[in-house]
Amino acid sequence: MTETWDPFGTLRDALWIGGAQWAGKSTVARILARRHGITAYHYDYHDARAHNDRRIASGQSLPGSPDDLWVHASPQDMAASTLAGFPARFEWALDDLRALVSGRPILAEGWGLRPELVAPLIDSPRRMVVMVPTPEFREHQVRVLPRAGAIGAEVSDPARGQRNRLERDRLVAEDAVRNAHALGIRVIEIDGTRDAEAVADLVTDHFSPYLG
DSSP states (O other), rough: OOOOOOOHHHHHEEEEEEOOTTTHHHHHHHHHHHHHOEHHHHHHHTTTTHHHHHHTTTTOOOOOOOHIIIIIIIIIHHHHHHHHHHHHHHHHHHHHTTTTEEEEESEEEEEEEHHHHGGGSSSGGGEEEEEEHHHHHHHHHHHHHHHHHOOOOOOHHHHHHHHHHHHHHHHHHHHHHHHHHHHHHHEEEEEESSSSSHHHHHHHHHHHHHOO
């Protein structure tokens, strides 16, 4: 473990669900929160709101127009840019978590909670799990989830922008899996054969030393 400022011990006791987009991380976190009376922290919710305010206040701007972001950039460049931005965004998430105090572990979930960023904070790999969809399940999610089926911006070529986005997401997911394996952190592959409650059972078992 790396020493980091943790005034109330929240980070020390936290549980973490990282991984890829469209793997059901938020759903599983909500199920565990209700089952076990713990607090779930949704990274994406804060990242799209308060973290964006911090980004603006710090003078950071998005690099170019929506077309520059989604249409003209290659998926490889998009993935590299996303990965390069995660460390700063992770620090903002840690600030959010430091403000929470609970007699139970806080469960933090989100794709920006990367294995290589979380690993220095935890005393055991059992405190984290990485969830990733199979290619087939990712395609299923794109078909059935409106927010997965289109990018949330007006661009000149929506089809190309969506293809770029999906390939970027695949590359970012591969990076999470690669780092998790290197760090001894469990990866759960989501293929749609288990419903959310059954996946939550797997995650509950993984976190069982801390949920008693």
